[in-house]
Amino acid sequence: MSEGATTTANGTAKRKKSAPRRATAETMAKKQREISVSEFFAKNRHMLGFDNPRKALLTTIKEAVDNSLDACEEAGILPEIWVHVEQTGESRYKAAIQDNGPGILKKQIPLIFGKLLYGSKFHRLRMSRGQQGIGISAAGMYAILTTGKPIKIVSKTGAKKPAHYYELRIDTKVNKPEILNGKGDGEDIPPGEKGEKYIEDHGIEWVTHHDPEKPDAKPKPIVSGTRVTLDLEAKYQRGKGSVDEYLEQTAIANPHVTLHYIDPSGNQKTYHRSTDVLPPEATEIKPHPYGVELGRLVSMCKETTESSLSGFLTTSFSRVSPSIAKQICDKAKLSTRMRVKRIDRDHAEHLYAAIQDTKISNPTTDCIVPIGEEQLLKGLHSVVPAEFYAAATRPPAVYRGNPFQIEVALAYGGNVETQKITKDLLKELLYETDARTVRQFLILTFNGLGPDAADKIIKQSKVGTRKSPNKLKPKEIDHLFEAMQNVNVNEGQSMQVYRYANRVPLQFQHGDCAITKTIAQTNWRSYGLSQSRGNLPSGPVTIMVHIASVWVPFTNQAKEAVASYDEIQKEMRLALQTVGRKLGMFLRRRMKVKQQADRRSIFRRYLGEVAQAVSDINGTDKEDIYEKLLEVAKKKTAEADMVLDESGKAVDPSLANYGGGVLIVDKDDDAMLADMLNRPTESETSAAASDKPKSKQTDLFDEEDGDED
Numbered sequence: 001m002s003e004g005a006t007t008t009a010n011g012t013a014k015r016k017k018s019a020p021r022r023a024t025a026e027t028m029a030k031k032q033r034e035i036s037v038s039e040f041f042a043k044n045r046h047m048l049g050f051d052n053p054r055k056a057l058l059t060t061i062k063e064a065v066d067n068s069l070d071a072c073e074e075a076g077i078l079p080e081i082w083v084h085v086e087q088t089g090e091s092r093y094k095a096a097i098q099d100n101g102p103g104i105l106k107k108q109i110p111l112i113f114g115k116l117l118y119g120s121k122f123h124r125l126r127m128s129r130g131q132q133g134i135g136i137s138a139a140g141m142y143a144i145l146t147t148g149k150p151i152k153i154v155s156k157t158g159a160k161k162p163a164h165y166y167e168l169r170i171d172t173k174v175n176k177p178e179i180l181n182g183k184g185d186g187e188d189i190p191p192g193e194k195g196e197k198y199i200e201d202h203g204i205e206w207v208t209h210h211d212p213e214k215p216d217a218k219p220k221p222i223v224s225g226t227r228v229t230l231d232l233e234a235k236y237q238r239g240k241g242s243v244d245e246y247l248e249q250t251a252i253a254n255p256h257v258t259l260h261y262i263d264p265s266g267n268q269k270t271y272h273r274s275t276d277v278l279p280p281e282a283t284e285i286k287p288h289p290y291g292v293e294l295g296r297l298v299s300m301c302k303e304t305t306e307s308s309l310s311g312f313l314t315t316s317f318s319r320v321s322p323s324i325a326k327q328i329c330d331k332a333k334l335s336t337r338m339r340v341k342r343i344d345r346d347h348a349e350h351l352y353a354a355i356q357d358t359k360i361s362n363p364t365t366d367c368i369v370p371i372g373e374e375q376l377l378k379g380l381h382s383v384v385p386a387e388f389y390a391a392a393t394r395p396p397a398v399y400r401g402n403p404f405q406i407e408v409a410l411a412y413g414g415n416v417e418t419q420k421i422t423k424d425l426l427k428e429l430l431y432e433t434d435a436r437t438v439r440q441f442l443i444l445t446f447n448g449l450g451p452d453a454a455d456k457i458i459k460q461s462k463v464g465t466r467k468s469p470n471k472l473k474p475k476e477i478d479h480l481f482e483a484m485q486n487v488n489v490n491e492g493q494s495m496q497v498y499r500y501a502n503r504v505p506l507q508f509q510h511g512d513c514a515i516t517k518t519i520a521q522t523n524w525r526s527y528g529l530s531q532s533r534g535n536l537p538s539g540p541v542t543i544m545v546h547i548a549s550v551w552v553p554f555t556n557q558a559k560e561a562v563a564s565y566d567e568i569q570k571e572m573r574l575a576l577q578t579v580g581r582k583l584g585m586f587l588r589r590r591m592k593v594k595q596q597a598d599r600r601s602i603f604r605r606y607l608g609e610v611a612q613a614v615s616d617i618n619g620t621d622k623e624d625i626y627e628k629l630l631e632v633a634k635k636k637t638a639e640a641d642m643v644l645d646e647s648g649k650a651v652d653p654s655l656a657n658y659g660g661g662v663l664i665v666d667k668d669d670d671a672m673l674a675d676m677l678n679r680p681t682e683s684e685t686s687a688a689a690s691d692k693p694k695s696k697q698t699d700l701f702d703e704e705d706g707d708e709d
């Protein structure tokens with residue numbers, strides 16, 4: 001009950017005459033006003049991926065790199081991107097991203113970088129990384145809010161054209177750009193050498209030349225592109241969810257990009273493109289009638305320039321021919337010639353129901369461009385060292401009228417991340433981490449390392465579980481490093497999941513994402529992996545799932561997780577099952593090869609004795625018997641000789657056929673085969689040798705070596 005009120009006998013509240021009302025409609029009206037979109041997102045920055053300084057750095061770079069890739073692909077240019085992250089203060093960083101894309105027109109620059117919800121991709125149905133028109137301006141707004149420094153942009157649209165240089169800030173009250181340099185007009189930089197001098201004199205950052213592809217080649221000048229530089233409050237930290245991880249994963253899914261990266265310690269890394277072929281251009285489509293909701297249908301009727309209903313239906317939607325339009329109109333009991341402007345809510349409702357009731361073919365699918373099985377295998381192989389790779393690209397499907405396509409690639413085997421790092425890097429990671437305990441550090445830093453594996457490492461290293469990672473003594477770091485190299489964590493390792501949407505890696509909100517959920521719901525036990533119900537399977541497996549669509553249904557504006565539409569999850573499940581079956585086949589074969597090799601080594605061990613005994617009983621030639629018995633043993637254990645070619649097929653195709661989309665890699669040239677064939681140990685070999693009739697010993701060894709290789 002509010003202050004200034006009393007209670008009557010029947011319990012109802014009665015206001016005291018003297019007490020003033022706390023608020024009236026009039027006083028409230030004085031405070032009611034429009035909220036600008038930038039004010040809203042400045043308060044709700046977490047919705048856009050700026051919830052903490054570490055994520056803010058990643059989101060900023062991600063937004064700029066995604067834009068660069070989109071712009072280059074749209075312009076048909078093979079992308080080359082430069083990313084430079086510099087530490088400028090204890091919690092301040094400068095992030096610069098430059099591309100060799102088409103550049104941006106002068107008058108567009110302030111709007112693109114200084115106004116939220118301004119872009120070229122929102123109103124079209126075409127596969128691209130960006131879709132909402134908020135990404136880079138939100139990064140700029142975050143930067144200005146946290147450091148007060150303007151966003152700097154250089155953009156150039158051609159060799160002979162001037163470049164434009166802007167220093168901007170966003171006026172969040174009105175969601176408008178404010179230009180700070182060139183007396184509010186930006187600066188024009190002339191082309192050629194004059195421009196290069198201007199850039200140098202004014203301290204403007206701009207990479208002027210491509211890196212030479214060959215050591216003695218002359219570097220070529222960059223004729224067009226865009227560079228954006230932002231000063232922001234941030235935290236740089238390697239490991240899961242880091243800038244480094246994002247760039248590496250971007251390189252996997254975009255084999256046509258060359259990416260130069262300088263990290264805050266000055267380390268330079270270049271991911272060179274592995275193909276000179278750009279992905280095919282995705283075409284733009286009109287909305288499919290099944291995907292349009294009633295409210296949208298009403299506004300489309302208002303916006304159209306067509307006069308007849310039939311004309312509106314055929315020009316506004318994909319897959320609606322005049323005859324389909326007639327069927328829809330007939331079912332809605334409306335004339336095909338009815339004027340669209342006369343369509344009211346009732347008409348629209350009938351029209352909407354008629355659309356759902358009419359058979360309309362699925363949208364065309366040339367609007368989506370999958371990565372493709374071959375590129376997926378190449379990409380994963382280049383970054384994840386493993387023994388077995390499988391990939392599957394599903395045919396396109398449709399959710400809410402939007403075409404989409406699912407792809408999955410899987411890598412099995414290889415070293416875990418804990419074994420891939422150097423001691424110096426471990427020291428740096430321990431120093432950088434926020435984790436409170438070593439256990440937490442291990443789980444948070446190394447992808448796929450589960451709590452069980454972390455416990456095993458800690459146990460072996462004898463570093464206490466509650467020890468703070470920043471406080472480890474040099475000796476303890478040595479022990480931890482040693483344990484990380486030696487402990488077999490394959491079993492305690494959980495599947496490492498790489499999620500992608502339109503070739504962009506998704507790094508946060510794993511649990512909320514349809515990709516993670518579908519993987520956990522898939523029964524991996526039937527493919528030879530261990531898995532507890534509803535969890536990700538364990539083992540040395542990396543899986544990559546890609547959804548390509550004209551409109552990816554993200555769960556939030558930060559584009560971190562894919563929403564769980566039934567149609568999408570079904571396609572994911574089918575793709576996961578395809579690679580799962582191939583993995584199952586590989587693991588079963590491997591097991592069989594191993595079993596047969598075990599049997600053969602047992603046979604070998606006793607063949608000499610058996611041959612001798614038979615010869616003693618019936619007087620036949622013991623060498624002859626040994627030869628024959630060996631022949632039989634080899635036949636019976638033929639699978640131990642199975643050799644797989646690099647596409648994963650058995651050299652004798654009757655033994656294994658994975659049906660394509662598979663890559664099998666020899667570990668250290670032939671160490672994997674040695675593993676698979678379970679080459680007899682030295683003691684087994686010498687035991688077998690001593691059992692053989694002496695005169696045949698050398699020949700037999702030669703022959704066996706030949707067999708096993």
Ligand SMILES: Nc1ncnc2c1ncn2[C@@H]1O[C@H](COP(=O)(O)OP(=O)(O)OP(=O)(O)O)[C@@H](O)[C@H]1O
Binds near residue numbers: 102122131133
């Ligand atoms: N490096 C660039 N080169 C050319 N055009 C660019 C570049 N960066 C941005 N743009 C243009 O600016 C627009 C706005 O970019 P922004 O990142 O704000 O949104 P978006 O990419 O359209 O969508 P999203 O918010 O989903 O990222 C883009 O649609 C594109 O037209």
